[in-house]
Structure formats: C-alpha cells, structure tokens
Amino acid sequence: xxxxxxxxxARIARFFAPLAxxxxxxxxxxxxxxxxxxxxxxxxxxxxxxxxxxxxxxDPPADVARKLLRVNLSDLxxxxxxxxxxxxxxxxxxxxxxxxxxxxxxxxAADRRKYRxxxxxxxxxxxxxxxxxxxxxxxxxxxxxxxLRDGARPGDVVYVSGTLGDAALGLAAIKGRLPRxxxxxRRYLERRYRLPEPRLGLGRRLTxxxxxxxxxxxxxxxxxxxxCTASGVGAVIEAxxxxxxxxxxxxxxxxxxxxxxxxxxxxxYEIVFAAPSHAxxxxxxxxxxxxxxxxAVGRIVAGRGVRVLDAKGRRLRLSRVGYRHV
Amino acid sequence: xxxxxxxxxARIARFFAPLAxxxxxxxxxxxxxxxxxxxxxxxxxxxxxxxxxxxxxxDPPADVARKLLRVNLSDLxxxxxxxxxxxxxxxxxxxxxxxxxxxxxxxxAADRRKYRxxxxxxxxxxxxxxxxxxxxxxxxxxxxxxxLRDGARPGDVVYVSGTLGDAALGLAAIKGRLPRxxxxxRRYLERRYRLPEPRLGLGRRLTxxxxxxxxxxxxxxxxxxxxCTASGVGAVIEAxxxxxxxxxxxxxxxxxxxxxxxxxxxxxYEIVFAAPSHAxxxxxxxxxxxxxxxxAVGRIVAGRGVRVLDAKGRRLRLSRVGYRHV
Numbered sequence: 001x002x003x004x005x006x007x008x009x010a011r012i013a014r015f016f017a018p019l020a021x022x023x024x025x026x027x028x029x030x031x032x033x034x035x036x037x038x039x040x041x042x043x044x045x046x047x048x049x050x051x052x053x054x055x056x057x058x059d060p061p062a063d064v065a066r067k068l069l070r071v072n073l074s075d076l077x078x079x080x081x082x083x084x085x086x087x088x089x090x091x092x093x094x095x096x097x098x099x100x101x102x103x104x105x106x107x108x109a110a111d112r113r114k115y116r117x118x119x120x121x122x123x124x125x126x127x128x129x130x131x132x133x134x135x136x137x138x139x140x141x142x143x144x145x146x147x148l149r150d151g152a153r154p155g156d157v158v159y160v161s162g163t164l165g166d167a168a169l170g171l172a173a174i175k176g177r178l179p180r181x182x183x184x185x186r187r188y189l190e191r192r193y194r195l196p197e198p199r200l201g202l203g204r205r206l207t208x209x210x211x212x213x214x215x216x217x218x219x220x221x222x223x224x225x226x227x228c229t230a231s232g233v234g235a236v237i238e239a240x241x242x243x244x245x246x247x248x249x250x251x252x253x254x255x256x257x258x259x260x261x262x263x264x265x266x267x268x269y270e271i272v273f274a275a276p277s278h279a280x281x282x283x284x285x286x287x288x289x290x291x292x293x294x295x296a297v298g299r300i301v302a303g304r305g306v307r308v309l310d311a312k313g314r315r316l317r318l319s320r321v322g323y324r325h326v
Numbered sequence: 327x328x329x330x331x332x333x334x335x336a337r338i339a340r341f342f343a344p345l346a347x348x349x350x351x352x353x354x355x356x357x358x359x360x361x362x363x364x365x366x367x368x369x370x371x372x373x374x375x376x377x378x379x380x381x382x383x384x385d386p387p388a389d390v391a392r393k394l395l396r397v398n399l400s401d402l403x404x405x406x407x408x409x410x411x412x413x414x415x416x417x418x419x420x421x422x423x424x425x426x427x428x429x430x431x432x433x434x435a436a437d438r439r440k441y442r443x444x445x446x447x448x449x450x451x452x453x454x455x456x457x458x459x460x461x462x463x464x465x466x467x468x469x470x471x472x473x474l475r476d477g478a479r480p481g482d483v484v485y486v487s488g489t490l491g492d493a494a495l496g497l498a499a500i501k502g503r504l505p506r507x508x509x510x511x512r513r514y515l516e517r518r519y520r521l522p523e524p525r526l527g528l529g530r531r532l533t534x535x536x537x538x539x540x541x542x543x544x545x546x547x548x549x550x551x552x553x554c555t556a557s558g559v560g561a562v563i564e565a566x567x568x569x570x571x572x573x574x575x576x577x578x579x580x581x582x583x584x585x586x587x588x589x590x591x592x593x594x595y596e597i598v599f600a601a602p603s604h605a606x607x608x609x610x611x612x613x614x615x616x617x618x619x620x621x622a623v624g625r626i627v628a629g630r631g632v633r634v635l636d637a638k639g640r641r642l643r644l645s646r647v648g649y650r651h652v
Contacts, residue, residue, distance in 0.1 A: 006424050008450065014424075015431035021411045021444035032446035034368075034410065034464070037361045042368075044446050046462060048415035050453045084360065085347045089374035089460040091417075098332050098340075105341035118347035120358035120370050124334065127376045129455020134415040136372060136462040138360070 028230050029149045030075045030214060036140055043081040043139040043146060045072050051130035056174075061100050062107030063194045064133070069111050070196050071217065072137035074269040077203035078215040080147045081139030083117035089134045091127040115200065141207065149230035151211035152274035156300040158235055159210075159283060161199045161292050162270040163245040164220060165252075165262030166192035172261075178251065185247035192245075196269035202294070205286035206273060213273035219264040220297075221318060224272050225306050231274075234303035239263065240311040243295040263308060264318050274300050354556050355475045356401045356540060362466055369407040369465040369472060371398050377456035382500075387426050388433030389520045390459070395437050396522050397543065398463035400595040403529035404541040406473045407465030409443035415460045417453040441526065467533065475556035477537035478600035482626040484561055485536075485609060487525045487618050488596040489571040490546055491578075491588030492518035498587075504577065511573035518571075522595035528620070531612035532599060539599035545590040546623075547644060550598050551632045557600075560629035565589065566637040569621040589634060590644050600626050 006014060017027050023044075024032045036042040047068070051057050055064050073083055090096075112118050120138070170193030172178045173186050181189075198215075206213065212231055214223045220237070228235050242262045244252065252258045275283050280296075287294035308316040332340060343353050349370075350358045362368040373394070377383050381390050399409055416422075438444050446464070496519030498504045499512050507515075524541075532539065538557055540549045546563070554561050568588045570578065578584045601609050606622075613620035634642040 011424070011427060011450070015427050016445060016448075019431060019434050019438055019445040021446060023411070024444070024446045027445075027447055032411075032413075034446070035363045038364060042360075044413060044464075046413035046415050046447065046460075047449045048417055048451050048458075048460065050417050050451055050455075052454060053452055085349070085358075087358075087370060087372035087462045089372050089462075091374055091376050091458045098337065101337060101341050105345060108345050112345055118350070119342060119345040119353075120347055120350045120360070121353055121372065122342075123373045123460075124337070125374050125376055126379055127456060127458060128378060129376075129458070130453060132374075132417045132453060132455070132458040132460075134372075134374065134449075134458075134460035136413045136415075138370075 025148065031079055033146060039143055040140050041143050041146060042084070043076055043079050043141055044136065045075040046134065046136040047072050048132060048134040050132050061103035062110070065104045065107035066111050066195055068133050068135050069108060070198050071269060072135050073115060073117065073198035073200060074196060074215040074217070076137060076139035077198045077200040078147065078213045078271045079141060080145055080203045080207035081141040082204055083115055083200065084138045084140050085118050085120045086138065087120050087136040088122035090124045091132040092124060093127055093129065093131060096131055145207040147207060147210045147213040147273065149212055149214055149227045152227055152231035152233050152300045153211060154233055154300050154302045155277060156211060156274035157277050157280065157296050158224065158237065158272065158274055158298040158300060159294050159296050160216070160220065160243060160270055160272050161202055161294055162268070163243045163248065164216070164268050164270060165248045165265065166245050167196065167267035168261035168265030169248055169251055169258065171267065181251070185250070188245065188247050193267060196267070198269060199271050199292055201290035202286060202292045203271060205290055209279050209282045209286060210273040210275045213271055216266065216268045216270045216272055218266040220262065220272060221264050221306050221308065227272065227274065228304060228306060234301045235298055235306045236301055237298035237306060237308045239308055239316060241295065241297045243293060260318060351474065357405055359472055365469055366466050367469050367472060368410070369402055369405050369467055370462065371401040372460065372462040373398050374458060374460040376458050387429035388436070391430045391433035392437050392521055394459050394461050395434060396524050397595060398461050399441060399443065399524035399526060400522060400541040400543070402463060402465035403524045403526040404473065404539045404597045405467060406471060406529045406533035407467040408530055409441055409526065410464045410466050411444050411446045412464065413446050413462040414448035416450045417458040418450060419453055419455065419457060422457055471533040473533060473536045473539040473599065475538055475540055475553045478553055478557035478559050478626045479537060480559055480626050480628045481603060482537060482600035483603050483606065483622050484550065484563065484598065484600055484624040484626060485620050485622050486542070486546065486569060486596055486598050487528055487620055489569045489574065490542070490594050490596060491574045491591065492571050493522065493593035494587035494591030495574055495577055495584065497593065507577070511576070514571065514573050519593060522593070524595060525597050525618055527616035528612060528618045529597060531616055535605050535608045535612060536599040536601045539597055542592065542594045542596045542598055544592045546588065546598060547590050547632050547634065553598065553600065554630060554632060560627045561624055561632045562627055563624035563632060563634045565634055565642060567621065567623045569619060586644060
C-alpha cells in the first residue's frame with residue numbers, strides 16, 4: 001500500500017531542511033541571507049514557472065519574462081531589499097524560436113530600466129516538454145535590517161499594501177468567468193494578474209519599522225499564516241477593511257463570495273507586514289514616500305492561526321471553495 | 327520565408343548580452359562575479375538539466391542530484407572559487423514521488439558532506455512534462471584572484487586535469503555502443519559519466535598561477551576555444567599528450583577514432599588552464615597538493631582557434647562525426 005504523499009511543507013521539512021545552510025533561515029522564510037559587502041547582506045530567492053501551469057502558452061513572452069522577474073523581486077521587496085541582479089535558466093521547446101526570445105528579452109530589458117536589475121548569467125537548454133523558466137534573484141539590504149517572517153508580536157498592527165484580489169479576479173476574467181464588466185475594469189484586473197508591481201520602494205522604507213513581512217503570493221490568509229507560524233503568534237483580520245480596487249469592489253458588491261479573491265487567492269504580490277501600533281505615523285510616512293497605499297487590516301494576537309471577521313465581528317470560515325459563517 | 331534560427335552564442339549576444347550587468351563579464355565567461363565579504367568576490371553560476379536530454383528518466387535520483395550540483399561546482403572550481411551554497415528549483419511530474427525525492431535529497435546530503443556546500447532555498451513546482459532541474463551555485467574567491475577566461479597569453483602552457491574522454495566513453499557504454507570491455511573498465515567509465523569530480527582542491531590552488539581557465543563541459547577543443555576567443559589568442563594541442571585512463575587507452579588502442587572522445591566530447595568536468603611556462607614548478611606543486619594529475623597538452627599561440635596535432639605533427643581536422651588529417 002502506497003503511503004499518502006507528503007505535502008509541500010512536509011517535503012521541505014523532511015527532505016530539504018536537513019540540507020539547509022544557516023543563512024537559509026531553516027527554509028522557513030521566503031529568502032536566504034548571506035554576508036555581502038561591508039555592512040550588508042545579500043538576499044537570495046529562486047522561483048520556477050511552467051507553461052500551462054503558471055502562464056499560458058500564448059501569453060506575450062515579454063509579460064511572461066517580466067512576471068517571472070517580478071515575482072522574485074516581490075520577495076526581495078517584502079524583505080526590504082534592493083535588487084542587484086539575477087540568474088536565469090530556460091528549458092525551451094523548439095516552438096520557442098528567436099522571435100519568442102526577442103520578445104522575452106525585451107520584457108527583461110524594460111524591467112531592467114524600471115527596477116535597475118540586470119542579468120548575471122544562466123543557461124538555456126532544450127526540452128521536449130513545456131517551457132520551464134527559473135530565476136534566482138539577488139538583492140541587498142543593510143545587515144540586521146532584512147524584514148523576516150519571525151518578528152511579529154501580539155499587539156502589532158497588520159498592514160497590506162495596494163489592493164487585494166485584483167489578480168485572482170483578473171485570472172477569472174481571462175478565463176471568461178466574469179461577465180458584465182466594463183472594458184476598462186477588465187483591462188485593469190487582467191493587467192494586475194499579468195504584471196504584478198513589486199513594492200520595492202515601500203519595502204526598503206519599511207526596514208526598521210516593520211517587524212515581520214511577506215509578499216502575498218499564495219493569498220493573504222496563507223502568507224500572513226506563514227508570518228504567524230514563524231513568529232509563534234496568531235492574527236485577526238477584518239474583511240471589511242481589506243483594500244479593494246474600484247473594479248474589485250463592484251464585482252464583490254454583486255457577488256459577495258468573491259471577497260475570497262482578496263483573502264485566499266494569490267498572485268497579488270502586495271506586501272503584508274506587522275508593525276507596532278506606535279509606529280503608525282512612520283508607516284504612513286513610508287507609504288507616502290513610496291507612493292503606495294497602505295491599509296491596516298487587523299492585529300497580531302497571542303495564539304496561532306489567522307482568523308477573519310466580517311463587518312459584524314462574526315468569524316468567516318474560509319476554504320478553497322467558498323466561505324461561511326461559523 | 328523563415329530566417330535561419332540563431333545559434334546558442336548568437337542568441338546570447340543578441341538577446342541577453344544587452345541585459346547583462348558588469349559583473350556578468352559580458353556573459354563571455356562561465357560565471358559572474360559580485361562583491362562579497364571584505365576582500366572577496368562571490369562567483370555565481372546556474373545550469374539546468376532536463377530528463378531525457380541530460381539524464382535518463384530511470385537514473386538513480388541521488389546521482390542526478392549530485393551531477394546537477396557537481397557540474398555547477400565544476401565551474402566554481404575552474405575559477406578558483408570555494409563553494410558556499412546553492413539555490414535549487416525543480417519542475418516535477420507526478421511520477422517524481424516522495425521516494426524519488428528522498429533519494430534525490432540523499433545525494434545532495436552526501437555532497438554536502440563531501441564539498442561542504444548546502445542549500446539556500448528554492449522552489450518546487452508541478453509540470454506535465456519531463457523533470458527539469460535548475461541549480462544556481464554561489465562560491466567565493468579572494469578579490470582579483472578568480473581565474474577568468476580572458477588571461478591566456480602566447481607562450482603559456484596549456485594544462486588539463488585528470489583524464490579526458492572517460493565520460494563520453496561511459497555514455498557510449500551505457501548506450502551499449504562499446505562491446506568487449508571488462509566489467510571494471512565499464513563501471514569506471516560509467517561512473518565518470520554519472521558522477522563528475524569537480525576539481526575544487528586544484529582550482530583554488532591555481533589562483534595566482536593559472537592565467538585563464540575553464541571547466542571541460544563541452545569538450546576540450548570547444549572549452550579551450552572559449553578561453554582562446556576571450557583571450558584573443560590561439561592554441562595548439564598535441565593529441566598524443568592527452569591524459570587517458572587505462573580504460574580509455576585500451577578502447578582507443580583498438581579504435582583510434584575514439585580519441586575524439588577526449589577532444590570534442592564533453593561531460594569530463596576536468597579543468598583546462600593556461601599558465602606561463604616559468605610557473606611549471608608551481609603548477610606541479612598545486613597538483614600534488616590537490617592530489618590531482620595535471621598534464622601539459624599544448625601551448626597558447628598568437629592567432630586564433632584551437633589546432634590539434636597528431637604524434638607526427640600533422641593537423642587533425644575534427645568534426646562531430648570523426649576526424650581526418652589535413
């Protein structure tokens with residue numbers, strides 16, 4: 001009889017944590033740290049994406065390139081780091097011809113200008129399967145200033161940047177699951193899905209202010225949950241305070257269950273962070289300086305796990321297929 | 327009418343060189359360099375391997391893991407660097423179950439002990455295609471001491487480490503194309519193909535001695551050719567001086583054309599390097615200290631390209647399909 005397969009986290013704990021170096025933070029953070037130039041650390045992060053799983057085969061190659069880069073930059077942003085460069089490996093089927101590569105590299109060139117992050121090197125190999133792209137990003141941060149997952153304390157305020165749920169609604173729109181929407185709203189949401197904006201300007205201004213942070217790649221509840229686990233605390237989120245774009249707000253007004261796009265769906269690549277309540281002025285100043293909206297959505301509490309409350313203070317039970325009051 | 331597709335190097339020059347950072351050495355070396363701890367550089371290298379292309383689907387997972395790691399460590403070795411750690415991304419089909427991962431991670435654990443190199447982090451994603459594995463390795467070297475490709479000068483002696491051709495003959499043996507061989511010889515050659523030995527001990531002892539180096543992944547002529555191109559020089563190799571294992575020697579004695587396994591086939595992961603002739607004593611001392619055989623096989627000359635001479639001084643013309651006198 002075959003054993004039940006291990007989940008992602010159990011696999012990491014069983015097979016990979018024993019291989020980890022001290023700078024790998026027990027593989028419990030999003031990144032690793034190594035000593036850098038005088039007074040600095042390098043922040044390391046790698047992600048892979050697969051055609052047909054993480055992007056569509058006919059997505060514009062420039063968008064695929066930029067999303068691959070940006071999801072990694074988003075992790076650097078959440079740690080308060082400044083991008084330095086990246087290594088890129090590509091497993092390419094024959095269909096990825098020179099025209100595809102030309103567009104792909106144009107996307108990276110555009111983001112080189114935008115984020116001042118360039119290529120260190122890499123590898124390109126042939127595959128008979130789908131395109132697989134892997135990017136290892138390197139950032140830098142002053143020593144002791146990286147914002148890790150494990151510093152949240154009961155009483156801290158939980159903040160998120162930008163607006164939540166746009167990417168999940170954008171993906172639903174691409175899949176044709178969102179009728180009745182203005183063209184402008186659709187374009188806005190789809191763009192939020194295809195081209196996340198790593199919050200680098202905000203992240204580096206939060207060093208010394210935020211006590212713990214993560215980027216929202218798996219959904220607010222999941223990513224805040226990782227922060228809570230690492231910090232040995234719990235959190236309470238008020239759903240009514242979640243920052244929503246005008247497009248998302250109008251969809252959720254008609255279909256309230258879609259609020260879970262902002263709670264349990266990923267791909268927004270905003271930052272969730274915890275800061276002491278006495279730092280609210282400094283948080284607001286950092287947000288203003290970065291030109292990014294920041295919203296208090298809840299509190300860190302003693303205990304464990306993330307609870308979500310509705311406008312009347314009732315707990316929302318969330319699952320992959322919906323939510324209900326409990 | 328479709329344009330002829332660009333080759334690997336033209337693709338790099340056209341699409342990726344414009345993205346490169348200064349530390350990327352114009353993507354003309356095997357590695358990139360970034361400032362490290364005081365007085366040091368970090369050396370960066372990434373490679374990807376694909377099931378069915380670079381390894382067999384039923385290869386022992388521990389061997390696949392170790393080869394993936396070691397081909398990257400081999401690049402660090404050729405630059406004179408000491409390994410620090412690595413990032414690993416894996417695109418895995420469902421068939422790569424927990425048992426496969428357990429064996430895979432055991433391979434990395436064995437090499438962690440052997441080479442003192444551990445995991446910084448990474449990513450694991452699902453794919454419907456073949457397994458694709460990507461590894462980004464980080465090493466360190468004293469500033470100004472990395473052995474790059476571009477320092478070879480006419481008159482330098484060309485050396486190689488270990489023996490050449492074993493990996494290509496090992497692959498031929500695995501494919502059943504080498505009859506008449508002792509079991510010991512077959513086991514030796516197959517092991518050389520499956521588990522290269524990065525020459526880390528030798529490489530770090532060659533800093534300050536070798537003027538240029540590369541690891542032999544694509545074959546001696548190709549990899550020495552890269553050194554020559556970067557250095558603006560040519561090279562002459564004497565085929566009779568190529569170091570061969572006993573197993574390779576006996577095969578080549580029966581089938582002289584197989585000498586090209588040592589000239590134009592890759593996967594040996596030895597080091598080819600150029601050092602001034604007055605440094606021969608220091609080269610020999612470094613080899614002794616590292617416990618690795620080092621053999622002078624030719625000379626750097628003015629001009630360009632790599633010429634190979636036979637025992638009578640006649641030029642060998644090499645191609646993918648064989649060689650002939652010209």
